Amino acid sequence: MNRDGTLAWGHHYAMVTPEHYRIEYDINPFMNPADQPDPVRAREQWDTLVATLRALGARVDVLGGAAGSPDMVYAMNLGLAVTDPDDMPRVVMSHMRFAERRAETPVAEKFFAGLGFASTYIGRSGVGGHFESGDAFPYADALLVGHGKRSDEVALKALATELDVRVRALRIVHASMYHLDLAFCPLDARTAFVCPDAFDAASARALLESVPQPIVLSVADALTFCANSVVVGRTVVMPACPAGVRRSVEAAGFEIVELDLSEFHLGGGSIRCMTNPLDIVIGRDLPGVPGGELVLA
Ligand code: ARG
Secondary structure (H helix, E strand, C coil): CCCCCECCCCCEEEEECCCCCCCCCCCCCCCCCCCCCCHHHHHHHHHHHHHHHHHCCCEEEEECCCCCCCCCCCHHHCEEEEECCCCCEEEEECECCCHHHCCHHHHHHHHHHHCCCEEEECCHHHCCCCECHHHEEEECCEEEEEECCCCCHHHHHHHHHHHCEEEEEEEECCCCCCCHHHCEEECECCEEEECHHHECHHHHHHHHHHCCEEEECCHHHHCCCCCCCEEECCEEEECCCCHHHHHHHHHCCCEEEECCCHHHHCCCCCCCCCCEECCCEECCCECECCCCEEEEC
């Protein structure tokens, strides 16, 4: 956290080029192979997102997509990259729930290695459960991690131990908010988007309690993908922004840049899903907790 309350992370992202992006299977309620993205429009939307992030001063490192991995453009899910207190960049690679996405991991692992991140795994060969990094965000005193749809609860304990952090487990129950990044988005020290209806009652309560001034989203709000936004300093880059949400975001002191990512909504993802933050630092963005700790709601 910076002194002015803005997030210290969110200024460096990995993104994956969209040339292989298609809807070849349906592993979430948005996907329908009969409804394909327009490749030219998808490329334009992707280029605009990269240019916007760079214009805001963020660094974007680009990884080429891979044939046979049509969902790889959703880079947020490739792995959770962190730098630990002794300056070691590490990435916990995702162990994807669906076999359709597992070929992405070895390609991503080489890319992360090229950027200096040593990789580790949770649940390789099925032991330890699935983990998808679209479920994980540092916020306040913990790494908040969604589970129940893509990540398994059993993986969260391993994640806490692996990273020596506190993991706060949040059980997701809404089919269309299958990753935490569809129902939650940290904006700054005080504010975050929260769609309580995505979670079971105890997890919704725990999440609302960990955000001093939550901007509460209805399910209808969240289904516009408005929580699937990224924040660079005091600018929120959003794929959609319902009027009530806009008022709250502006009242909290943010500027909004709205971009059209409609082609990527066909695959069930948007701006956050397409960007993987590379500048999360343990000890700065969340406390280090030797031995790790898992907090269940
Ligand atoms: N089609 C992708 C999947 O179902 C979409 C991933 C969206 N990414 C995200 N971080 N929520 O896995």
